[in-house]
Amino acid sequence: MAPSENTEALSQRLATSGLRSTPQREVVYSILLKKRDHPTADEVYARVRSELPTISLATVYNCLETLVQCDLVRAVNFERGPTRYCPNLRPHAHFHDESTGRTHDIDLPPGVLDSLTRILPEGFDAKSIEITFRGQATDGRS
Amino acid sequence: MAPSENTEALSQRLATSGLRSTPQREVVYSILLKKRDHPTADEVYARVRSELPTISLATVYNCLETLVQCDLVRAVNFERGPTRYCPNLRPHAHFHDESTGRTHDIDLPPGVLDSLTRILPEGFDAKSIEITFRGQATDGRS
DNA sequence: AGTAATAATTGGAATAATTCCAATTCGCAA
DNA sequence: TTGCGAATTGGAATTATTCCAATTATTACT
Numbered sequence: 001m002a003p004s005e006n007t008e009a010l011s012q013r014l015a016t017s018g019l020r021s022t023p024q025r026e027v028v029y030s031i032l033l034k035k036r037d038h039p040t041a042d043e044v045y046a047r048v049r050s051e052l053p054t055i056s057l058a059t060v061y062n063c064l065e066t067l068v069q070c071d072l073v074r075a076v077n078f079e080r081g082p083t084r085y086c087p088n089l090r091p092h093a094h095f096h097d098e099s100t101g102r103t104h105d106i107d108l109p110p111g112v113l114d115s116l117t118r119i120l121p122e123g124f125d126a127k128s129i130e131i132t133f134r135g136q137a138t139d140g141r142s
Numbered sequence: 143m144a145p146s147e148n149t150e151a152l153s154q155r156l157a158t159s160g161l162r163s164t165p166q167r168e169v170v171y172s173i174l175l176k177k178r179d180h181p182t183a184d185e186v187y188a189r190v191r192s193e194l195p196t197i198s199l200a201t202v203y204n205c206l207e208t209l210v211q212c213d214l215v216r217a218v219n220f221e222r223g224p225t226r227y228c229p230n231l232r233p234h235a236h237f238h239d240e241s242t243g244r245t246h247d248i249d250l251p252p253g254v255l256d257s258l259t260r261i262l263p264e265g266f267d268a269k270s271i272e273i274t275f276r277g278q279a280t281d282g283r284s
Numbered sequence: 285a286g287t288a289a290t291a292a293t294t295g296g297a298a299t300a301a302t303t304c305c306a307a308t309t310c311g312c313a314a
Numbered sequence: 315t316t317g318c319g320a321a322t323t324g325g326a327a328t329t330a331t332t333c334c335a336a337t338t339a340t341t342a343c344t
Binding site: 075077078079080083093095098104106108109112116117119120121123124125126127128129130131132133134135136137138 | 217219220221222225235237240246248250251254258259261262263265266267268269270271272273274275276277278279280
């Protein structure tokens with residue numbers, strides 16, 4: 001796979017939003033793509049620092065926020081904890097494993113989101129749906 | 143409706159968990175039942191103080207946590223904001239209205255949760271599911 | 285190229301929500 | 315009625331995030 005491909009996608013998305021492509025934004029995004037384990041901002045910060053040692057935590061927050069605005073990344077909140085970041089753009093749910101604390105992406109079969117939308121009463125217009133499972137993943141998984 | 147009914151339920155749930163029924167716990171619970179608008183801990187604190195002026199915020203947090211443990215209340219988290227509390231025990235989703243900031247309960251037709259569980263791959267055992275819609279409620283609703 | 289205008293980054297301070305902790309107080313049981 | 319564990323309390327501490335003012339980078343224009 002061409003490493004420039006995603007960088008391209010990023011630049012384009014930023015451009016169409018009137019934003020600039022910067023080293024910080026590129027590295028933050030590439031870090032998210034590299035290891036899709038739903039890291040927190042702090043975790044992203046730690047990983048990015050090995051490539052960009054002078055980046056600040058505030059910038060990491062800014063970049064993540066920007067990526068969310070561009071719809072390249074989803075911000076995910078489980079219970080009280082810190083926000084986690086997910087670069088998976090396919091329609092998917094999250095499975096939160098209570099024993100390991102890990103979060104798994106669960107791809108959704110086509111139609112699931114539509115059929116959920118249909119249970120809404122008149123007058124409710126949903127722009128997005130989030131589905132979160134909580135339980136145990138008995139199986140060894142990444 | 144008998145006002146003692148819910149208090150009864152509370153005492154029983156607490157008892158079976160080896161916990162005590164206290165005035166603080168009872169009032170916090172009754173406040174949640176009285177106005178089901180998904181208040182934050184701070185909001186609960188404010189409401190409870192009119193009945194129990196000397197209660198502390200820490201106790202409100204403790205009571206809410208206890209009620210969640212007893213499965214009498216659900217803790218709900220939208221994006222970054224503070225945790226909100228919901229005494230609705232029926233299977234329901236949440237609709238978060240982005241224009242008003244309000245949260246509506248959406249009752250789920252029977253079978254929805256089961257059919258969602260069925261999309262999980264082998265090895266994933268879900269104990270609970272949360273469904274959150276985000277959008278606009280065009281209609282005037284409580 | 286030179287420069288103004290604008291956008292992005294930075295570090296640190298500030299805020300918000302929640303948890304922790306040690307000291308009291310309460311309620312039940314012997 | 316005394317004692318023990320549970321619950322409450324107030325305040326300090328912690329965590330996650332946002333804010334802000336100063337600097338730095340990038341772009342557009344001449």
